[in-house]
Amino acid sequence: METNQASTHAFDTAIALSPIDNNTWTGRTTPAYANMVGPFGGIIGATLLNAVISHPARLGDPTSFTVHYAAPISDGEFTVHARPLRTNRSTQHWFVELMQDGQVAAFATAVTAIRRDTWETTDAQFPEVPPADQVAQSPAIPQAAWTARYDMRFIDGGLGTGEPVDHPSQTRLWIRDEPPRPLDFLSLAAMCDAFFPRIFIRRQKWTAAGTVALTTYFHADAAQLHEQGSAPLLGVARGLHYGKGFFDQSAEVWSAAGKLLAASHQVVYFKE
Amino acid sequence: METNQASTHAFDTAIALSPIDNNTWTGRTTPAYANMVGPFGGIIGATLLNAVISHPARLGDPTSFTVHYAAPISDGEFTVHARPLRTNRSTQHWFVELMQDGQVAAFATAVTAIRRDTWETTDAQFPEVPPADQVAQSPAIPQAAWTARYDMRFIDGGLGTGEPVDHPSQTRLWIRDEPPRPLDFLSLAAMCDAFFPRIFIRRQKWTAAGTVALTTYFHADAAQLHEQGSAPLLGVARGLHYGKGFFDQSAEVWSAAGKLLAASHQVVYFKE
Numbered sequence: 001m002e003t004n005q006a007s008t009h010a011f012d013t014a015i016a017l018s019p020i021d022n023n024t025w026t027g028r029t030t031p032a033y034a035n036m037v038g039p040f041g042g043i044i045g046a047t048l049l050n051a052v053i054s055h056p057a058r059l060g061d062p063t064s065f066t067v068h069y070a071a072p073i074s075d076g077e078f079t080v081h082a083r084p085l086r087t088n089r090s091t092q093h094w095f096v097e098l099m100q101d102g103q104v105a106a107f108a109t110a111v112t113a114i115r116r117d118t119w120e121t122t123d124a125q126f127p128e129v130p131p132a133d134q135v136a137q138s139p140a141i142p143q144a145a146w147t148a149r150y151d152m153r154f155i156d157g158g159l160g161t162g163e164p165v166d167h168p169s170q171t172r173l174w175i176r177d178e179p180p181r182p183l184d185f186l187s188l189a190a191m192c193d194a195f196f197p198r199i200f201i202r203r204q205k206w207t208a209a210g211t212v213a214l215t216t217y218f219h220a221d222a223a224q225l226h227e228q229g230s231a232p233l234l235g236v237a238r239g240l241h242y243g244k245g246f247f248d249q250s251a252e253v254w255s256a257a258g259k260l261l262a263a264s265h266q267v268v269y270f271k272e
Numbered sequence: 273m274e275t276n277q278a279s280t281h282a283f284d285t286a287i288a289l290s291p292i293d294n295n296t297w298t299g300r301t302t303p304a305y306a307n308m309v310g311p312f313g314g315i316i317g318a319t320l321l322n323a324v325i326s327h328p329a330r331l332g333d334p335t336s337f338t339v340h341y342a343a344p345i346s347d348g349e350f351t352v353h354a355r356p357l358r359t360n361r362s363t364q365h366w367f368v369e370l371m372q373d374g375q376v377a378a379f380a381t382a383v384t385a386i387r388r389d390t391w392e393t394t395d396a397q398f399p400e401v402p403p404a405d406q407v408a409q410s411p412a413i414p415q416a417a418w419t420a421r422y423d424m425r426f427i428d429g430g431l432g433t434g435e436p437v438d439h440p441s442q443t444r445l446w447i448r449d450e451p452p453r454p455l456d457f458l459s460l461a462a463m464c465d466a467f468f469p470r471i472f473i474r475r476q477k478w479t480a481a482g483t484v485a486l487t488t489y490f491h492a493d494a495a496q497l498h499e500q501g502s503a504p505l506l507g508v509a510r511g512l513h514y515g516k517g518f519f520d521q522s523a524e525v526w527s528a529a530g531k532l533l534a535a536s537h538q539v540v541y542f543k544e
Contacts, residue, residue, distance in 0.1 A: 063518055064485040064539045066338045068381055070358035070365040085369075085376045086342035090517075091484065091541070093342040093379070095367070097357075104357045107365070109340055109381055111484055111539070113517065118544055120515035123441050123474070169395050202395070212363065212383055213336040215487045217520045217539045219513045240524070241491045241532040243392035245362075245385065246335055248489045248535055250522060252512070260513040263520055265537040267336045267383070267489045269363070272390055 009181045010149060011190070014039075015047045017080060022056055025080045029073065033146040038073045040146035041211050042193035046186040048096045048108040051082035053185065058084075059092040061222050062185045064111040066215040067193075071105045073098070078105065090114040115221040126258040129155045132174035132232040150194060151178040151232065157201050169202040169239035171195055180230030185218060188225060191233065191253060192216045192264040198239035198249045199270050207271050212246070214266035220259065228255055245269060281453045282421060283462070286311075287319045289352060294328055297352045301345065305418040310345045312418035313483050314465035318458040320368045320380040323354035325457065330356075331364040333494050334457045336383040338487040339465075343377045345370070350377065362386040387493040398530040401427045404446035404504040422466060423450040423504065429473050441474040441511035443467055452502030457490060460497060463505065463525060464488045464536040470511035470521045471542050479543050484518070486538035492531065500527055517541060 010032040017025035033043040045067040052058060082096040094110040129135075132153055140148035141159070157171030175191055197209040237251035246267055253262045282304040289297035305315040317339040324330060354368040366382040401407075404425055412420035413431070429443030447463055469481040509523035518539055525534045 064340075066381065066485070066487060068336075068357075068365050068383065071360060085340075085379060088343060093340050093376070095379070104365070107357060107367070107381070109338065109379070109485070111340065113484075113541075115516035115518075118515060118517050118542065119475070121474070122513045122515075123439060123510060124512040167395060202393070203391070212385075213338070213381070213487075215338060215485075215537060217518075217537070219515060219518075219520070221516055238395060240396040240535050241394045243390060243394075243491060244387035244493055245390050246387075246489075246491075248491070250535075250537070263512050263522075263537070265487060265489070265522070265535070269385075270390065 009177070009179070011177055011181055011187060014043045015050045015186055017047065017050055017054060023081055023083050025051055025054070026077055027080060028077045029075045031145060033149060035146055036143050038075070041069055042190035043146065044069070044073060044098065044106050045108070045193055045214065046190040048080065048098060048106065049110065049189050050186055051080045051096050052094050052110050052112065055082050058112055059087060060090065060112045060114040062110055062218050063113040064215065064217055065108065065189060066213065067106065067108045068213045069106055069211050071103065073105050074100060122260050124252055124260055126254055127172055127234070127236055129172055129234065131256070135174055149178055151176050153232070159196055159200060167238050169198045171201055171237050173235050174232040175235050176230055176232040182230055183225045183228040185222070185225065188218070188253065188262055189216055191235065192251060192262055195235060195237040195249065195251055197268055197270070198237065199242060199247055202239055202242065209268055209270040212267050212269050214264060216262055216264040218262050220261045224259065225261065231256055233261065281449070281451070283449055283453055283459060286315045287322045287458055289319065289322055289326060295353055295355050297323055297326070298349055299352060300349045301347045303417060305421060307418055308415050310347070313341055314462035315418065316341070316345060316370065316378055317380065317465055317486065318462040320352065320370060320378065321382065321461050322458055323352045323368050324366050324382050324384065327354050330384055331359060332362065332384045332386040334382055334490050335385040336487065336489055337380065337461060338485065339378065339380045340485045341378050341483050343375065345377050346372060394532050396524055396532055398526055399444055399506070399508055401444055401506065403528070407446055421450055423448050425504070431468055431472060432476070439510050441470045443473055443509050445507050446504040447507050448502055448504040454502055455497045455500040457494070457497065460490070460525065460534055461488055463507065464523060464534055467507060467509040467521065467523055469540055469542070470509065471514060471519055474511055474514065481540055481542040484539050484541050486536060488534055488536040490534050492533045496531065497533065503528055505533065514542070
């Protein structure tokens with residue numbers, strides 16, 4: 001963790017937790033990462049993961065992380081509880097709850113693991129796209145403050161910034177924190193949830209929509225994330241199926257050099 | 273649920289739960305679905321989902337389901353606890369634990385939801401493959417009893433039955449319960465975990481490997497699953513990245529008519 005350099009970044013303020021005991025913290029929403037209603041989901045996810053990372057009993061790096069957005073989160077304070085459910089020799093399984101007004105508003109499960117060198121290959125295809133500095137930065141969306149916290153450059157599949165090319169609901173974009181912040185698991189977790197709802201892209205119109213559950217698999221360890229510094233990452237997302245009030249989105253986040261840093265899959269509620 | 277017809281099927285015996293109270297059941301492993309070590313993960317997942325489906329407070333159909341395989345499960349009895357963490361007007365969020373010897377051996381989270389008709393489309397591509405009756409049935413693997421509980425017909429990406437064609441770790445197969453059993457959320461959840469570990473296919477050799485966490489998104493509702501009867505389903509799975517002791521696999525399960533019934537993504541431990 002880049003605690004010194006990052007301590008003043010709006011991201012670190014947004015995910016900050018004040019310890020109550022070994023398993024319990026308080027946090028609060030911040031206007032900097034507000035969404036149209038309530039906070040940006042990616043910042044809630046990162047806050048829950050921050051509880052795991054801050055826990056004194058943690059073993060290894062985040063490897064799998066699932067967040068459930070169980071109810072709307074109100075602006076203001078919340079409490080986070082995190083506890084290991086099972087600790088093995090090199091893996092650990094976690095359960096985290098975010099409580100507001102005495103009810104569970106969000107929760108997460110995670111696997112942390114001691115990563116070690118093994119046989120290695122990537123079968124997913126790194127897309128051929130122009131480098132970040134050859135793609136125009138997209139303006140932030142005034143109604144969603146969090147969008148101003150990212151430098152987003154859409155190659156295709158933006159909101160009115162370009163129709164998808166290869167796939168009817170695919171987005172490819174360069175993304176980094178704005179202002180730049182050294183990459184870690186927390187910021188990567190948030191970026192994995194920074195894709196606009198696929199249904200906006202697919203239909204090129206707005207409808208009420210919100211992530212219900214999101215899983216992210218981290219393929220990089222802490223040292224590999226550290227190597228990225230604050231360089232832009234390439235995000236690719238597409239929808240698989242839409243119907244009966246829900247759609248799913250799968251996504252990958254790559255380094256500019258073609259390393260697959262994380263893959264994620266989420267299910268999203270939509271109204272009509 | 274096809275309780276009458278299904279009550280004698282080995283699958284229903286394997287996932288059976290005896291109620292202790294509204295939130296608690298006992299179950300036991302069965303030799304019919306044994307894996308090389310311990311039970312087939314898909315049957316454990318289906319058992320945990322069965323607790324959600326059996327719960328008197330359940331609202332709607334399974335929509336999202338995440339299982340963590342936290343520790344090896346010993347042959348014999350276990351206890352399952354399931355409780356809703358949050359109930360909304362049309363969605364409900366669940367936490368389920370499987371206890372053995374006083375410890376959490378597996379756990380799951382789920383979203384159930386009242387599905388309703390909305391705009392609908394599928395962006396994922398239904399693969400062009402020969403129909404099930406034109407593909408040879410694969411023999412079961414003697415060391416893994418559960419493989420005899422499925423009729424599996426590999427189009428490509430089998431264990432020595434055909435090299436992947438389009439992707440180095442892709443498998444496409446027709447699969448159904450053996451003997452046939454009417455499809456429901458429980459059997460579909462198990463089939464989503466019935467793909468052999470991608471690393472076996474990718475390297476065409478065996479290594480110690482086991483699912484750590486698996487998420488399945490159900491795109492079909494109960495009526496759509498019921499319509500499938502016991503017809504073979506088309507499963508497609510591929511690996512994305514392998515390294516530092518883990519790989520991930522994304523998969524889809526389709527009806528023969530091209531309906532996307534479920535999509536899943538899992539992270540798998542491997543030894544070397």
